[in-house]
Amino acid sequence: MTALHTVRFQKSGRFLLLLMVVLLPATDIQAQPTAGSEYQVKAAFIYHFARFTQWPEGTLSEPDSPLVLCIITSDPDADVLLSLRDKTVRDHRLVVRKPESAAEVSNCHLLYLATDDMEVIRRGLAFARGRPILTVGETSGFLQLGGIINFFEREQRLRFGVNLDAAEAADLKFSSQLLMSAEIIQEGP
Amino acid sequence: MPFFSPSIKQKLIWIILFTTGITLLLASIAFVTKEILTFRQNLVKDLSTLAQVVGMNSEGALVFDDRFTAERHLSAFRTRPGIVFACIYKQNGTVFATYSAAGRQKSIAPPKVQPTSHFFDPHFLHLFQQIFVDREMIGTIYIRHDLGEMRTQLQQYLAIVGVIILVGFFVALILSSFLQRIVSVPILNLAQTALTISQEKDYSVRAEKHNRNDEIGVLIDGFNEMLKEIQSQEKELKEHREHLEDLVVKRTAALRKTNTALRDAKNAAETANRAKSEFLANMSHEIRTPMNAVLGFTEILYGMVTDERQKNYLVSIRTSAKSLLTLINDILDLSKIEARKMELQYESVNLRAVFEDIEQVFSMRIKEKGLKLIIDIAPDIPKKLLLDEVRLRQIIFNLVGNAVKFTEAGYIRIAAQKIQRPNQKENSVDLMLTVEDTGIGIAQDSLEKIFEAFKQQDGQSTKRYGGTGLGLTITKRLVEMMDGAISVQSRIDKGSRFLVVLRDVSVAEDGGEGRGIMVSEDEKIEFEPATVLIVDDIETNRSLVKAYFQDTPLRFLEADNGQEGIRKAREHRPDLIIMDIRMPIMDGCDATALLRSDDILREIPVVALTASGMKGDHERIMACGFDEVLTKPIRRVDMIRHLAPFLPHRMEAIEPHMPEKAEKGEAPEVLSPEVLERIPQLIQVLETRCAKLWDRARQTGFFDDIAEFGQLMKKLGHAYSVGPLREFGNRLNTQVSTFDIEQINKTLEAYPDLIQEIKSMHREHTEAPING
Numbered sequence: 001m002t003a004l005h006t007v008r009f010q011k012s013g014r015f016l017l018l019l020m021v022v023l024l025p026a027t028d029i030q031a032q033p034t035a036g037s038e039y040q041v042k043a044a045f046i047y048h049f050a051r052f053t054q055w056p057e058g059t060l061s062e063p064d065s066p067l068v069l070c071i072i073t074s075d076p077d078a079d080v081l082l083s084l085r086d087k088t089v090r091d092h093r094l095v096v097r098k099p100e101s102a103a104e105v106s107n108c109h110l111l112y113l114a115t116d117d118m119e120v121i122r123r124g125l126a127f128a129r130g131r132p133i134l135t136v137g138e139t140s141g142f143l144q145l146g147g148i149i150n151f152f153e154r155e156q157r158l159r160f161g162v163n164l165d166a167a168e169a170a171d172l173k174f175s176s177q178l179l180m181s182a183e184i185i186q187e188g189p
Numbered sequence: 190m191p192f193f194s195p196s197i198k199q200k201l202i203w204i205i206l207f208t209t210g211i212t213l214l215l216a217s218i219a220f221v222t223k224e225i226l227t228f229r230q231n232l233v234k235d236l237s238t239l240a241q242v243v244g245m246n247s248e249g250a251l252v253f254d255d256r257f258t259a260e261r262h263l264s265a266f267r268t269r270p271g272i273v274f275a276c277i278y279k280q281n282g283t284v285f286a287t288y289s290a291a292g293r294q295k296s297i298a299p300p301k302v303q304p305t306s307h308f309f310d311p312h313f314l315h316l317f318q319q320i321f322v323d324r325e326m327i328g329t330i331y332i333r334h335d336l337g338e339m340r341t342q343l344q345q346y347l348a349i350v351g352v353i354i355l356v357g358f359f360v361a362l363i364l365s366s367f368l369q370r371i372v373s374v375p376i377l378n379l380a381q382t383a384l385t386i387s388q389e390k391d392y393s394v395r396a397e398k399h400n401r402n403d404e405i406g407v408l409i410d411g412f413n414e415m416l417k418e419i420q421s422q423e424k425e426l427k428e429h430r431e432h433l434e435d436l437v438v439k440r441t442a443a444l445r446k447t448n449t450a451l452r453d454a455k456n457a458a459e460t461a462n463r464a465k466s467e468f469l470a471n472m473s474h475e476i477r478t479p480m481n482a483v484l485g486f487t488e489i490l491y492g493m494v495t496d497e498r499q500k501n502y503l504v505s506i507r508t509s510a511k512s513l514l515t516l517i518n519d520i521l522d523l524s525k526i527e528a529r530k531m532e533l534q535y536e537s538v539n540l541r542a543v544f545e546d547i548e549q550v551f552s553m554r555i556k557e558k559g560l561k562l563i564i565d566i567a568p569d570i571p572k573k574l575l576l577d578e579v580r581l582r583q584i585i586f587n588l589v590g591n592a593v594k595f596t597e598a599g600y601i602r603i604a605a606q607k608i609q610r611p612n613q614k615e616n617s618v619d620l621m622l623t624v625e626d627t628g629i630g631i632a633q634d635s636l637e638k639i640f641e642a643f644k645q646q647d648g649q650s651t652k653r654y655g656g657t658g659l660g661l662t663i664t665k666r667l668v669e670m671m672d673g674a675i676s677v678q679s680r681i682d683k684g685s686r687f688l689v690v691l692r693d694v695s696v697a698e699d700g701g702e703g704r705g706i707m708v709s710e711d712e713k714i715e716f717e718p719a720t721v722l723i724v725d726d727i728e729t730n731r732s733l734v735k736a737y738f739q740d741t742p743l744r745f746l747e748a749d750n751g752q753e754g755i756r757k758a759r760e761h762r763p764d765l766i767i768m769d770i771r772m773p774i775m776d777g778c779d780a781t782a783l784l785r786s787d788d789i790l791r792e793i794p795v796v797a798l799t800a801s802g803m804k805g806d807h808e809r810i811m812a813c814g815f816d817e818v819l820t821k822p823i824r825r826v827d828m829i830r831h832l833a834p835f836l837p838h839r840m841e842a843i844e845p846h847m848p849e850k851a852e853k854g855e856a857p858e859v860l861s862p863e864v865l866e867r868i869p870q871l872i873q874v875l876e877t878r879c880a881k882l883w884d885r886a887r888q889t890g891f892f893d894d895i896a897e898f899g900q901l902m903k904k905l906g907h908a909y910s911v912g913p914l915r916e917f918g919n920r921l922n923t924q925v926s927t928f929d930i931e932q933i934n935k936t937l938e939a940y941p942d943l944i945q946e947i948k949s950m951h952r953e954h955t956e957a958p959i960n961g
Contacts, residue, residue: 048252051322157254177249180258 039080039114041158042151046081046136049149050089050110052178056132056171059109066095068107072124073098073114081112102127110134113147121145132171143185148172161185198373205365206358213357217350224346228339232271232314233307239269240318240330247277248320251285251328259286266332267291273313274333277320278302285328302329312336375405379412392420466528469520474893477517481890484510484930514928518892519659522583526666533577533670534900536907537697540574540605541566546923547585547603551593560596565604569736571618573697578919579900580667583926585624587660588687592626599627599684608690616696622689631679639677640665714829717837718742720761724754724777725769725798730821734767734798737825743836751780758790765835770799770810778813785814794835798823864910868951871909875944879905883940895933896925913950917943 050067060067067089071081085096099105105127113124116139125146128135135147142150143163148170150161162182167174174182195203243262250258259277266272266288274297276287282302289297300315307316314334319326382396395416396409484507491503525531544564555562585603592601601624608619631639640661668675668689679685716738723731726749735745746761748754751768752775758766766784770777777797784790797810797818810818819831833840879901886894903918905911917936924932 045253048249052249159255160253175249177246178253181249181253181255 038158039075039077042114042138043081043084045151045158045160046110046112047084047087047089047094049134049136049178050094052175053110053134054173054175055109055134059132060092063091065092067092067109068095068097069110069112070097070099070105070108071112071114072120073112074117075114078112078114081114105133106131108133110136112136113142114138118145121147129169134170134172135166149182159183196373197376198369201369201373202362202365205369206361209361209365210354210358213354217354221343221346221350225339225343228342229309229314232334232339233316236272236314236316236332236334237307237318239266240316240332241320243275244277244318244320244328244330247286247330248322248327251277251279251320252322256286260288262286263288269334271334271338272332273297273335274299274331276331278329278331280327282329297333299331302331304329309336372405375399375401375409379405379409383412386416392416392423463528466524467530469524474521477514477521478889478891480510480514480517481892484514485890488930488934511928511930514892516659518928519663522663523659523666526663526670531670533580535575535577535695536903537573538576538578538581539572540570541572542919543578543582543585544603544605546919547582547589550586550923550927550929551589554593555601558593558597560593560598561600563600563602563604565602567604567606569607569739570605570620571696571739574618574620575695575697576691577671578903579896579922579926580671582923584664584667584689585622586923586926587664588624588689591660592624592628592685596626596628596684601626614693617693618696620689620691620694622691623686624689625684625686627684630681630683631677631685632681633679636677636679640675713841714833715839715841716741716743716833717839718744719764719836720744720746721832721836722746722748722754722757722761722763722766724748724751724766724772724780726750726772727769730769730798734828737828751775751777751783754780755783755787755790758784758793759787762790763793764837765832766793766795767832768795768797768815770797778810781813781815796832796835865951865954867909868911868947871905871911871914872944872948872951874905875914875947880940883937887937890930892925892928895921895937898937899925911947911950913943913946 046069050069069081069084071078082096084094087094097104097108099108099111105111105124108128109132111124111128111133113121113135115121118139118141121137121139121142122145125135129146134149136149136151137143137145137147138151140150140152143161143166146163146166146169148163148166150163152159152161160182161184162174162179163185164174243265247259247262249255250262263275263277263286266275267290270290272288273290274288276299277285278299279285284299287299303317305317305319307314309315313336314332316332316334318330318332320328320330379396382394386392386394395413398406398409398413401409487503487507487510491500491507494500494503522531541564544566548562548564551562589601589603604623604625606621606623608621610619613619665675668691671691672693673689673691675687675689677685677687719742721738721743723734723745724747725731725734728749731745731747738745746757746763748757750772754766754768755775757763768777768781772780777799781795781797784793784795794816795814797813797815798821799806799810799818800821807818807820816835817831819828823831879898882894882898882901886898899918899921901918902921903915906913906915906918917939921933921936924936
């Protein structure tokens with residue numbers, strides 16, 4: 001993405017934010033079943049994932065340290081996630097980024113791999129492994145690859161699965177609120 | 190207690206029951222209400238909490254659009270059977286998840302979403318609870334709770350309350366029935382006490398208090414206090430009454446004592462006064478005795494002295510001595526009256542004779558002064574009245590003496606009238622004697638005083654008129670002694686009129702001499718007792734008839750109409766009826782006709798007395814059955830003459846004798862054979878015993894002796910029916926009362942002549958029948 005592109009995106013993102021401020025409470029769930037609003041629903045889910053997740057000690061230790069949300073995607077529709085920016089989770093401001101480098105990923109608290117490109121997924125997961133990064137994917141087999149939360153669709157509703165082992169490996173803990181609505185996958189003993 | 194008015198007991202029970210009932214009811218209502226409110230509140234609180242919990246638990250389900258999880262959470266309500274329905278709304282109000290209690294129809298439609306709130310309808314509690322995440326409302330939970338349980342509970346409560354009220358009522362009834370006595374019993378006792386007191390009037394009763402210190406205690410105290418007050422007042426009143434009686438008794442005793450003391454004092458005073466009067470009387474007598482000698486010898490000396498100057502001196506001595514004697518005599522009389530030594534001696538008195546004697550006494554002075562003396566005796570005055578002649582003479586003498594003394598011109602009138610009075614005793618009259626003059630009169634303010642002793646009329650010159658001032662006092666006393674009254678009417682310079690009223694003066698029984706009525710010069714009719722009925726409607730007419738017969742023993746009955754006449758005739762059977770013709774109710778003719786038809790009364794003679802003088806009338810009247818018809822006016826003698834045939838009577842022929850007596854209107858002196866028989870005896874008395882008295886009176890010249898002699902002569906004159914003797918006594922008495930020494934001496938000297946006269950009288954009478 002070019003800088004110009006980014007600027008344009010930013011402009012359009014600001015517009016969308018405006019839209020969201022005005023429309024989000026009313027249109028959020030209504031838009032859910034529609035394909036165009038898929039990322040909007042997912043954005044809400046991702047926001048709540050962040051809310052119901054407890055990062056390990058040392059991470060987000062400072063009260064004013066931002067919660068960094070990284071998106072790796074090729075789908076421009078996923079830009080709607082940028083709207084989560086400036087929201088807060090437990091007093092931590094959300095920062096939405098599209099990491100360009102591996103170094104950037106290491107600073108992320110949540111990594112959304114909004115792609116079905118298995119290579120990208122594998123690199124992303126590999127990069128996140130061993131770090132307290134909540135990885136979210138949307139491709140079947142994502143959890144088997146070591147991802148922690150994966151979106152899927154059932155009865156035309158967005159659902160998600162949780163790999164508790166991966167979460168444990170990443171030293172992340174989930175609220176029961178999240179777990180009760182999730183499909184739990186445990187790989188090994 | 191009247192049955193229609195609830196007793197205080199009933200009232201108290203009602204009050205207690207009512208109060209208890211209301212209290213219980215209110216308490217129960219409060220309790221039930223509180224219970225319901227609490228129940229509701231708790232229910233709301235419970236459900237609200239539950240909703241919050243469920244809501245919180247459903248947060249994830251909501252945000253992750255996980256209906257299944259949400260419904261799983263809702264199914265936790267199964268533990269609360271009251272919850273019949275629940276649901277969760279999404280943020281936008283669409284229903285997200287629902288729950289229905291088992292056995293319930295699934296078709297309960299969720300209501301429209303509402304903010305956090307709740308409300309009750311008759312069957313359910315509806316509760317909305319919003320679910321917040323980080324101050325963001327993410328959904329609403331709705332719970333519908335069945336209130337059946339609460340209703341059941343409410344019913345239970347109501348049942349309990351009902352039981353409590355009933356039990357409470359019953360307990361209150363029992364308690365109040367006992368407890369009301371605390372209040373009602375003392376009041377009823379008090380009322381009973383009050384009733385008893387008012388019925389029995391016993392104020393010593395007290396209401397019992399029984400150690401009460403409440404208002405009823407105060408009431409009882411007040412009541413008892415009042416009773417005490419009444420009792421003490423009553424007692425006081427009673428005491429006062431008794432005290433009053435005591436007081437009256439005491440006062441009466443005191444009064445009686447005072448009265449006794451007064452009576453004693455009065456008696457003492459009277460005794461003292463009498464002693465004084467006796468002393469005076471004796472003194473007067475002692476003074477008078479030598480005075481008589483002075484007068485007597487002056488008289489003798491007068492006859493012996495020839496020198497004119499000496500004669501004049503003797504006249505002066507005589508005049509002064511006479512004045513002195515008069516004064517002494519008056520004092521003596523007054524003293525006698527006051528000492529009650531004077532006694533009245535009643536005898537038959539002829540007023541005319543008395544008046545004429547007095548005229549005789551004053552004739553000289555009256556002539557000198559150029560006055561006129563009129564004697565006016567009403568014709569109906571009985572000729573013989575029982576009076577004390579001496580004192581009557583004194584009374585008239587004093588009054589006439591005064592009149593002569595104070596009159597310079599005009600006349601003096603001496604009059605006697607009969608006073609008509611109802612209920613007049615038979616054989617007695619009320620007399621009014623009048624002595625009237627045209628003299629100087631008496632001032633009005635002196636009228637009362639003139640009868641007081643030693644008081645002459647103010648300004649009355651003693652020098653000019655002389656007198657002792659005792660005359661009227663004595664007169665008044667004498668009149669009073671005769672049970673009479675004296676009064677005076679007078680006007681200055683016009684004259685005076687003295688009135689002496691004597692009541693119930695008895696008419697003297699005529700000692701034979703006055704019984705007959707002269708009907709002609711030599712004829713006298715003497716009626717015997719009989720009854721005559723006069724029937725006339727005019728009272729004066731009846732009186733006139735009675736007056737015509739006043740000296741007869743006839744008894745008169747009166748009736749003022751024919752009917753009344755018949756009634757009286759039937760009742761009294763009179764000997765004669767004198768009948769007027771014109772009368773109201775029944776006239777004389779009709780009455781007479783009726784009498785004639787009566788078997789018993791027909792024999793009674795009836796004489797008509799009519800004013801009608803027509804000849805035809807006369808015949809017509811006779812036709813009614815009258816025995817005789819007399820025409821008014823009729824003279825007395827004519828009437829007597831005409832009526833005599835119908836009445837028992839005696840007719841006597843009189844020899845012309847002592848015409849002067851007949852002229853004077855007195856009954857002629859008739860010496861009956863009985864009298865003649867006794868005359869020698871009289872002559873003997875006159876010549877022996879009386880001669881001694883006569884001698885003594887002449888010797889001493891004492892008025893008392895002379896008066897005594899005069900009285901004796903008079904009495905003997907009456908006793909023996911010898912007129913000249915009576916005349917002699919009267920003359921002497923009059924002269925004594927006027928102290929006319931000269932006349933007394935003359936009269937006394939004539940005593941032997943009197944004896945001679947009687948002797949010759951006797952002789953004439955005894956010889957007359959012999960002579961033929």
